[in-house]
Amino acid sequence: METALDAVALRxxxxxxxxxxxxxxxxxxxACSTDTSVQVDRGEAKQxxxxxxxxxTLRVWNEAxxxxxxxxxxxxxxxxxKALLGAHEASAFGNHAxxxxxxxxxxxxxxxxxxxLHEQRSILELLDTLKEAERDLIGRHNAIATVPYNGLAQRxxxxxxxxxxxACRQQQLTTASLYLYARAxxxxxxxxxSGAVRMAYGAGDLDIAGCIQxxxxxxxxxxxxxxxxxGHYTCVFSPEAFLDLIGAFSSLFNARAILDxxxxxxxxxxxxxxxxxxxxxxxNGLHPGNIGASAFDGEGTPTARLSLLEGGMLRNFLHxxxxxxxxxVAPTGHAGLGAKVSVGPDWxxxxxxxxxxxxxxxxxxxxxxxxxxxxxxxxVVIDSLSALHAGVKASQGxxxxxxxxxxxxxxxxxxIESATVAGDIRQLLQGIIGFEGQAKITPDGLxxxxxxxxxxxxxxx
Numbered sequence: 129m130e131t132a133l134d135a136v137a138l139r140x141x142x143x144x145x146x147x148x149x150x151x152x153x154x155x156x157x158x159a160c161s162t163d164t165s166v167q168v169d170r171g172e173a174k175q176x177x178x179x180x181x182x183x184x185t186l187r188v189w190n191e192a193x194x195x196x197x198x199x200x201x202x203x204x205x206x207x208x209x210k211a212l213l214g215a216h217e218a219s220a221f222g223n224h225a226x227x228x229x230x231x232x233x234x235x236x237x238x239x240x241x242x243x244x245l246h247e248q249r250s251i252l253e254l255l256d257t258l259k260e261a262e263r264d265l266i267g268r269h270n271a272i273a274t275v276p277y278n279g280l281a282q283r284x285x286x287x288x289x290x291x292x293x294x295a296c297r298q299q300q301l302t303t304a305s306l307y308l309y310a311r312a313x314x315x316x317x318x319x320x321x322s323g324a325v326r327m328a329y330g331a332g333d334l335d336i337a338g339c340i341q342x343x344x345x346x347x348x349x350x351x352x353x354x355x356x357x358x359g360h361y362t363c364v365f366s367p368e369a370f371l372d373l374i375g376a377f378s379s380l381f382n383a384r385a386i387l388d389x390x391x392x393x394x395x396x397x398x399x400x401x402x403x404x405x406x407x408x409x410x411x412n413g414l415h416p417g418n419i420g421a422s423a424f425d426g427e428g429t430p431t432a433r434l435s436l437l438e439g440g441m442l443r444n445f446l447h448x449x450x451x452x453x454x455x456x457v458a459p460t461g462h463a464g465l466g467a468k469v470s471v472g473p474d475w476x477x478x479x480x481x482x483x484x485x486x487x488x489x490x491x492x493x494x495x496x497x498x499x500x501x502x503x504x505x506x507x508v509v510i511d512s513l514s515a516l517h518a519g520v521k522a523s524q525g526x527x528x529x530x531x532x533x534x535x536x537x538x539x540x541x542x543x544i545e546s547a548t549v550a551g552d553i554r555q556l557l558q559g560i561i562g563f564e565g566q567a568k569i570t571p572d573g574l575x576x577x578x579x580x581x582x583x584x585x586x587x588x589x
Contacts, residue, residue: 133160133298135297135298138288142290149216153292154187159182159287160181162248166280182201185465199211231463241423245329253331261308261340262308275309276321277323280306289427302329303328308340309323312351322347325571353544355587363507363510363549363580363585364507364577365578367577368570377525381436384448390522398443402441404560404561407439413431419571426464432461434461447459447471451469506535506537508535512532515529526550527552551583562579
């Protein structure tokens with residue numbers, strides 16, 4: 129992949145332009161990408177897209193320490209000069225309560241990531257690959273008539289962070305993704321759908337066969353459906369579903385959310401027992417399974433593995449420079465870039481705490497479906513959650529979410545027609561009874577199947 133931006137040359141030009149305008153303190157975050165994607169519909173091209181994007185955010189501090197910010201896509205000397213002047217003028221209206229500074233780790237060494245760069249494939253080659261994948265998936269079962277949601281995409285991207293104190297970060301990356309979501313219909317029955325996703329550093333490395341197989345198996349498994357009685361059940365969350373739920377409540381670990389008063393945690397929560405003693409959660413954007421990992425955040429702070437829960441106890445919060453300064457700790461590498469800097473997680477690792485008894489792996493949801501684990505009413509397997517944007521009240525801890533899944537009872541598996549799972553995230557974390565199987569790598573993190581006791585399931589009246 130050709131380098132779109134030269135960080136060293138850009139920093140030199142900015143230094144010259146800032147000095148000419150009398151600006152002493154500034155920083156810049158830039159990202160550029162070339163994206164290609166295709167979608168198909170029953171063997172025909174539905175959408176072919178190509179785009180080149182470039183975004184540059186520039187911040188300037190005035191003599192009073194207030195910050196002004198501007199955006200541009202013009203990297204000429206004239207464009208950068210206008211952006212510097214615009215940000216400097218905007219700094220006069222800066223918020224006295226929000227005064228970000230440079231991260232003290234913006235020049236610290238970065239981890240070396242193994243991220244091979246791939247040549248981008250032609251859009252017609254992507255189209256042929258996706259057509260074949262759709263044809264293969266439809267052929268897996270007579271009931272699978274269409275694959276209404278699908279996409280094959282590739283991206284070549286680059287990120288830069290520079291500041292007037294000498295920071296000069298740059299990272300190049302290529303990624304590819306495949307998404308297949310099948311729809312199955314049988315006479316007199318409701319349509320059933322499910323899907324799978326795969327990611328890689330290049331389109332040629334995508335596990336297309338595995339994606340087709342998973343999408344087919346999950347869709348077919350939902351054909352034999354029946355209603356479920358409302359009640360309280362032992363539930364088993366798939367890795368994807370549990371990661372979605374933890375992500376929806378990530379404000380528990382977010383220092384920015386705590387300072388803004390929209391988190392269940394507070395400044396003194398470190399050390400509290402938030403979950404069962406055998407649960408650990410880490411944020412590890414550097415994990416080899418994280419396709420698209422960033423070596424640094426929006427402020428230039430290196431990405432690193434961070435313990436959030438260890439033995440069920442809250443150990444750390446996610447921080448930017450500003451929140452870290454407010455808490456008297458070091459930045460953790462989870463910041464965006466702005467006048468008021470955002471904070472967010474990278475990639476979760478969830479599993480049992482090493483050396484702590486309880487919640488051992490090896491639980492068998494099929495063998496236990498109608499016995500000790502699920503009781504006479506059975507065991508609910510939650511495959512995927514829906515409506516996370518509407519069904520989660522993160523600042524209150526409550527959730528009520530539609531899900532796709534199965535009821536396991538007396539050794540038999542039956543898809544659930546429609547149901548919602550509801551509860552409180554704090555009670556759920558205290559209600560975990562174990563893990564099953566090896567942790568699975570997903571686009572959002574690493575997680576095994578998670579067993580939770582006594583969750584409210586609403587099905588038929």
